[in-house]
Every structure is written in structure tokens, then in C-alpha cells.
Amino acid sequence: xxxxxxxxxxxxxxxxxxxxxxxxxxxxxxxxxxxxxxxxxxxxxxxxxxxxxxxxxxxxxxxxxxxxxxxxxxxxxxxxxxxxxxxxxxxxxxxxxxxxxxxxxxxxxxxxxxxxxxxxxxxxxxxxxxxxxxxxxxxxxxxxxxxxxxxxxxxxxxxxxxxxxxxxxxxxxxxxxxxxxxxxxxxxxxxxxxxxxxxxxxxxxxxxxxxxxxxxxxxxxxxxxxxxxxxxxxxxxxxxxxxxxxxxxxxxxxxxxxxxxx
Amino acid sequence: xxxxxxxxxxxxxxxxxxxxxxxxxxxxxxxxxxxxxxxxxxxxxxxxxxxxxxxxxxxxxxxxxxxxxxxxxxxxxxxxxxxxxxxxxxxxxxxxxxxxxxxxxxxxxxxxxxxxxxxxxxxxxxxxxxxxxxxxxxxxxxxxxxxxxxxxxxxxxxxxxxxxxxxxxxxxxxxxxxxxxxxxxxxxxxxxxxxxxxxxxxxxxxxxxxxxxxxxxxxxxxxxxxxxxxxxxxxxxxxxxxxxxxxxxxxxxxxxxxxxxx
Numbered sequence: 001x002x003x004x005x006x007x008x009x010x011x012x013x014x015x016x017x018x019x020x021x022x023x024x025x026x027x028x029x030x031x032x033x034x035x036x037x038x039x040x041x042x043x044x045x046x047x048x049x050x051x052x053x054x055x056x057x058x059x060x061x062x063x064x065x066x067x068x069x070x071x072x073x074x075x076x077x078x079x080x081x082x083x084x085x086x087x088x089x090x091x092x093x094x095x096x097x098x099x100x101x102x103x104x105x106x107x108x109x110x111x112x113x114x115x116x117x118x119x120x121x122x123x124x125x126x127x128x129x130x131x132x133x134x135x136x137x138x139x140x141x142x143x144x145x146x147x148x149x150x151x152x153x154x155x156x157x158x159x160x161x162x163x164x165x166x167x168x169x170x171x172x173x174x175x176x177x178x179x180x181x182x183x184x185x186x187x188x189x190x191x192x193x194x195x196x197x198x199x200x201x202x203x204x205x206x207x208x209x210x211x212x213x214x215x216x217x218x219x220x221x222x223x224x225x226x227x228x229x230x231x232x233x234x235x236x237x238x239x240x241x242x243x244x245x246x247x248x249x250x251x252x253x254x255x256x257x258x259x260x261x262x
Numbered sequence: 263x264x265x266x267x268x269x270x271x272x273x274x275x276x277x278x279x280x281x282x283x284x285x286x287x288x289x290x291x292x293x294x295x296x297x298x299x300x301x302x303x304x305x306x307x308x309x310x311x312x313x314x315x316x317x318x319x320x321x322x323x324x325x326x327x328x329x330x331x332x333x334x335x336x337x338x339x340x341x342x343x344x345x346x347x348x349x350x351x352x353x354x355x356x357x358x359x360x361x362x363x364x365x366x367x368x369x370x371x372x373x374x375x376x377x378x379x380x381x382x383x384x385x386x387x388x389x390x391x392x393x394x395x396x397x398x399x400x401x402x403x404x405x406x407x408x409x410x411x412x413x414x415x416x417x418x419x420x421x422x423x424x425x426x427x428x429x430x431x432x433x434x435x436x437x438x439x440x441x442x443x444x445x446x447x448x449x450x451x452x453x454x455x456x457x458x459x460x461x462x463x464x465x466x467x468x469x470x471x472x473x474x475x476x477x478x479x480x481x482x483x484x485x486x487x488x489x490x491x492x493x494x495x496x497x498x499x500x501x502x503x504x505x506x507x508x509x510x511x512x513x514x515x516x517x518x519x520x521x522x523x524x
Contacts, residue, residue, distance in 0.1 A: 247401075
């Protein structure tokens with residue numbers, strides 16, 4: 001633990017102007033860092049494969065980590081809440097942060113080969129929905145998430161936070177061409193089930209998915225899956241819903257589907 | 263439709279300083295109004311039992327309501343986005359608002375007698391979680407929500423918005439003494455099932471709840487249900503979860519339980 005009082009200290013640069021620090025390096029201001037906020041999420045980052053660069057926090061929160069703040073894998077800068085707020089650019093009330101480098105995404109073929117249950121996303125662009133979906137995937141025994149076209153970056157700070165750090169634990173891979181990519185799943189013995197509110201889809205409980213190797217396809221909250229994705233899946237499944245109600249939030253619909261195939 | 267250009271016009275008072283207008287009348291600044299934001303939610307308010315007092319919006323959004331903005335049950339004030347922002351106190355990008363008076367909550371005995379599936383909440387104080395829970399209840403066929411001790415007010419603007427207006431459709435009643443109140447449910451033939459992560463609870467799918475008259479008891483996200491509430495329920499049920507994961511968000515857990523008993 002290293003005490004720092006000067007907000008301009010260059011050792012704190014990883015945490016400067018946090019609202020852009022997590023952007024991909026190809027975006028304005030983006031440094032591509034993975035930022036974890038709060039004791040629980042920082043601990044998940046420490047346990048993850050992402051190489052931790054530094055920690056920053058008030059003493060009480062840093063001491064709540066691991067073995068009383070000892071044996072951390074990177075320097076832990078200790079300061080006041082006021083200096084933290086000045087460095088990051090706004091007031092944070094979680095008291096501790098960690099910054100890590102990105103790591104390569106999982107290889108799609110490896111992820112598919114080693115999983116029994118997968119979520120395959122198309123067009124899930126909302127960072128909070130994406131974070132919630134990872135949290136639900138972690139809780140409900142999904143082995144990995146496959147990001148099809150139009151998905152946002154799960155390592156944005158807001159997704160990391162909303163996921164409670166589970167984007168750092170649940171492996172994810174990219175599938176740039178979704179309909180074609182489903183062949184890889186099929187070749188590995190997966191049944192691909194597209195979740196959609198369409199009336200002609202099979203009720204989730206009647207689809208016989210429980211206990212099988214299943215990939216659930218999920219679309220964004222508004223438009224849902226494309227017809228192309230639904231058509232390419234082995235079957236279309238739906239959650240029975242009351243009339244006159246908009247579809248569920250995508251992370252909630254995903255949670256029900258994950259529960260139903262577990 | 264009445265054009266108004268002056269943000270100080272007293273006919274717009276229902277929409278003035280919206281950040282406090284929805285507070286209960288016994289709270290500072292509280293007028294106890296029900297505020298709906300956006301076309302979808304305003305339409306749910308128009309279809310609800312809450313007496314609409316006035317609407318405020320930009321012309322395009324007001325004309326998206328009902329029959330081209332005609333036949334509205336209250337005056338619709340049409341103005342610019344800038345005047346709206348000045349009246350409400352911040353920038354709104356939904357373009358239309360409605361204000362209504364509160365109506366008495368449903369009578370608990372009536373709600374129980376007329377329902378087959380209920381959610382009973384204890385200590386759900388977070389307005390967003392409460393709103394999401396109502397949205398999930400509406401989508402998944404729950405007939406009503408019973409608010410036990412420690413629950414927040416579902417008619418706060420944020421709950422109304424997050425619920426997509428479903429707090430205005432799904433009836434709710436108060437149960438000030440939760441363990442004692444469960445007797446009323448039992449007397450009406452309900453099985454009361456407490457949702458808890460406890461290891462000795464029965465798996466949700468194995469509890470034989472489907473098709474029965476069921477009340478699901480749900481606690482707040484952090485502490486969950488009190489031991490008193492769990493002990494007073496007919497059985498304790500759990501969602502099977504992966505190790506090392508925090509419990510699910512309460513609205514998500516509720517959605518899974520609602521799906522499982524449908």
C-alpha cells in the first residue's frame with residue numbers, strides 16, 4: 001500500500017477521467033482498461049485472468065480486500081475520497097477501484113467444445129442489459145457467452161459493474177457471422193434454440209431442452225432476434241406471456257431461459 | 263389541446279419540479295401525484311383507474327396518444343421541449359407526461375379472494391427493483407402484488423417508468439403484518455412459498471406449485487426474507503444456483519419464480 005495525496009501524481013493515471021478509461025483503444029480517449037469498482041467486483045477482478053495494473057482506494061476499502069490488503073498483485077494506492085473523486089472526475093462511493101489490461105477473448109471453437117450450455121447474443125447493445133445477462137448466466141450455470149453481430153463490449157465499466165464482476169468470470173467469444181456460426185454449435189452436438197415472442201414458437205417448458213447441450217439465442221430488447229437468426233436455429237422457443245404486455249427485458253428473459261434449460 | 267408558451271403558467275403546476283411531485287403528500291415537496299412519462303406509459307395511465315388531471319407534451323407525442331390526441335380525459339398542454347424542461351426542472355427526452363391523482367390501494371381481502379397467483383413482498387425498498395418486479399408480474403400472469411413491511415411506494419415516478427407503466431395495471435394491496443397476513447392467504451386456499459437461497463429449501467421445479475393457487479414470498483436483494491417470514495410460509499423454495507455467485511436481482515428471481523408457477 002502506497003499513500004498518495006497529490007491527485008496529479010502520474011502513478012494514478014490509470015484512474016484518471018474514468019468515464020473514458022474503459023473505452024476501446026480505437027475510440028476517443030479510450031485506453032481499453034478494465035475497471036472494477038467496489039470490494040466485491042475488485043475481488044472478482046483479482047481472481048480473473050485479466051492482468052491487474054494498479055488499485056486505488058480509501059484505506060478501509062483496500063484493507064477489506066484479500067488478506068487485509070496484503071499480497072495484492074499490483075501496487076495499491078491509498079488516498080482520501082476527495083482525491084479519488086478529483087482523479088476519476090466524479091464522486092464514487094464504492095471506495096476502491098482496480099485497473100487491469102484486457103486479455104484476448106476466448107477462442108470460439110474452444111469455448112464451444114468445452115461448454116454444455118451457452119448463450120448466443122445478437123444485437124445486445126445496451127451495456128446494462130449485457131452486464132445483467134452475464135450476472136444471470138453466472139448464477140444459472142451458463143458456461144459461456146457468444147457475442148454475435150451488434151453486441152456491445154462486455155468490458156465497459158458499466159457492464160462490469162452491473163454484472164457484479166461476472167463478465168470477468170464467464171468466458172465470452174465472438175461470432176461475427178451468426179447464422180453461419182451456428183453450424184459450429186451443431187457440429188458440437190448443440191441444439192440451438194432461438195428465444196422469441198412469436199406465437200408459433202414452442203413453449204420453453206415443452207421444448208425438451210432440459211439436460212441437453214443447448215445454446216440459447218437471444219436478441220435485443222426492442223426488435224429481438226433477426227428472422228435470419230431465428231430461421232437458422234434448430235427451433236424457436238417462447239416464454240408464455242400475458243396479453244397486452246411488452247416483452248420482458250432481455251436479461252430477464254435470458255434468466256428464465258437459463259433456468260428452464262438447467 | 264391547449265398551446266402554452268409560458269413556463270410559469272399555473273396550469274402547468276402539476277408538472278413543476280417533477281423530482282418531488284411524485285413524493286407522498288406527507289414528505290417535503292410531495293404532492294402525491296402519479297406521473298407517467300412517454301407514450302407507452304401515458305397510455306397505460308389513461309387506461310388505468312387513476313384519475314388523470316392533465317397532460318403535457320410536444321405536439322408530435324401528444325398526437326401519438328389515443329385517437330391522434332383527441333378524446334383525452336383531461337386538458338393536454340402542448341409546448342416546446344425547452345419549456346417542458348424548464349417546467350419539470352430537467353431535460354426529459356420522452357416528450358409527453360401525464361399527471362393523475364392517486365387512488366386507494368386495492369383491499370387486501372378482495373385482492374386475495376379474486377386472485378390465483380400473487381407476489382408477496384417484504385422489504386423491497388428499491389424503486390427500480392419494485393418497478394421491474396411489477397413489469398415481470400404483468401408479463402408472467404401474476405394477478406396482484408401484496409406489499410408487506412419495508413416496501414417502497416410503487417407509484418414513485420421511477421417505479422412507474424421502470425415498470426413500463428405496469429404498476430398502474432397490476433393491482434396491489436398492503437399487508438402491514440406479514441406473518442399474520444399469511445393466514446388470510448391460507449384461508450383462501452393459497453400455498454405460500456418463500457423464495458430463499460437457503461440450501462435446505464426445495465428446488466422450485468420440484469415443489470409441485472404449477473397450477474396451484476400460489477403466493478410467492480420475496481425479500482429484498484441483500485438480506486432476503488426474514489426468518490419470521492420464511493418460517494410462516496408453507497414451504498421454502500429456491501432457484502438452483504451456481505456456486506460462488508451472489509443471489510440474483512430480486513426482480514429477476516421473481517420472474518423465474520413467476521414462470522415456474524405459471
